[in-house]
Amino acid sequence: MSVGIETHQAWVEFPIFDAKSRSLKKAFLGKAGGAIGRNPSKVVVVEALRDINLSLKEGDRVGLVGHNGAGKSTLLRLLSGIYEPSRGSAQIRGRVAPVFDLGVGMDPEISGYENIIIRGLFLGQTRKQMLAKIEEIADFTELGDYLEMPLRTYSTGMRVRLAMGVVTSIDPEILLLDEGIGAVDAEFMKKARIRLQKLVERSGILVFASHSNEFLAQLCDTAMWIDHGQIRERGGIQDVVTAYEGPEAGEHVARTLQELEAEKKRGEQG
Numbered sequence: 001m002s003v004g005i006e007t008h009q010a011w012v013e014f015p016i017f018d019a020k021s022r023s024l025k026k027a028f029l030g031k032a033g034g035a036i037g038r039n040p041s042k043v044v045v046v047e048a049l050r051d052i053n054l055s056l057k058e059g060d061r062v063g064l065v066g067h068n069g070a071g072k073s074t075l076l077r078l079l080s081g082i083y084e085p086s087r088g089s090a091q092i093r094g095r096v097a098p099v100f101d102l103g104v105g106m107d108p109e110i111s112g113y114e115n116i117i118i119r120g121l122f123l124g125q126t127r128k129q130m131l132a133k134i135e136e137i138a139d140f141t142e143l144g145d146y147l148e149m150p151l152r153t154y155s156t157g158m159r160v161r162l163a164m165g166v167v168t169s170i171d172p173e174i175l176l177l178d179e180g181i182g183a184v185d186a187e188f189m190k191k192a193r194i195r196l197q198k199l200v201e202r203s204g205i206l207v208f209a210s211h212s213n214e215f216l217a218q219l220c221d222t223a224m225w226i227d228h229g230q231i232r233e234r235g236g237i238q239d240v241v242t243a244y245e246g247p248e249a250g251e252h253v254a255r256t257l258q259e260l261e262a263e264k265k266r267g268e269q270g
């Protein structure tokens with residue numbers, strides 16, 4: 001069966017049993033966050049996603065844009081099967097690699113090498129697969145002898161290097177990425193981006209939530225604007241970013257795409 005994701009009128013609601021509900025407005029809708037309402041049993045709920053209809057297939061590379069609390073992370077969790085829809089349905093076909101938090105699955109007390117294996121298992125790889133690529137990952141991280149030391153001795157950026165090395169080595173059918181890649185130095189980031197691009201090329205489906213339009217343009221070819229838990233707009237990245245942030249941001253995306261195209265041509269010629 002082919003890789004794919006389908007959602008039909010899917011909602012994700014979080015019941016908040018300890019909300020101070022007396023002071024809540026009837027249906028509050030602020031700038032940030034999903035709508036706060038009540039379910040039929042009068043319990044306060046945050047409507048993180050409302051009526052999501054999606055059909056993703058092999059080769060789709062979708063970027064998610066939207067305000068804080070718009071529902072991007074919740075959507076990634078719905079698409080990964082971590083959250084069940086509270087109404088409607090979500091069907092996921094394929095091996096999912098959810099990359100939401102680079103630190104998840106890392107143990108501070110064991111060595112860098114051991115953490116590479118453990119993190120790989122979390123992302124759906126087998127021990128044998130990880131052993132086959134451990135040296136290549138170790139080289140990429142440039143952590144040298146530190147890889148023999150417990151992870152607790154690493155700085156934040158060193159941990160990110162390790163996690164990025166593992167994440168970019170896997171072969172997922174469905175890759176769900178939440179932005180969280182910041183604490184590395186510029187030179188390493190350049191190297192990591194190339195690996196990230198290769199990872200995306202190997203993946204069947206990519207959904208990537210990010211506040212960096214440049215990063216989105218590099219990895220995705222279409223985008224969705226999530227607004228108060230709903231899909232407000234979908235289409236080409238430039239169009240969606242223009243709708244969400246205005247023409248200047250859209251032009252920046254266009255320039256990034258042109259630069260990527262030129263870089264690709266230079267690569268093919270050389």
Ligand SMILES: Nc1ncnc2c1ncn2[C@@H]1O[C@H](COP(=O)(O)OP(=O)(O)OP(=O)(O)O)[C@@H](O)[C@H]1O
Nearest residue numbers: 014033034046048067068069070071072073074075
């Ligand atoms: N575990 C939870 N319990 C209750 N409410 C939640 C929970 N997780 C998310 N929410 C709510 O769901 C809404 C969507 O949050 P989500 O994290 O998906 O937004 P986001 O678009 O990823 O935001 P950001 O750009 O700030 O990371 C918000 O209103 C948030 O308050």
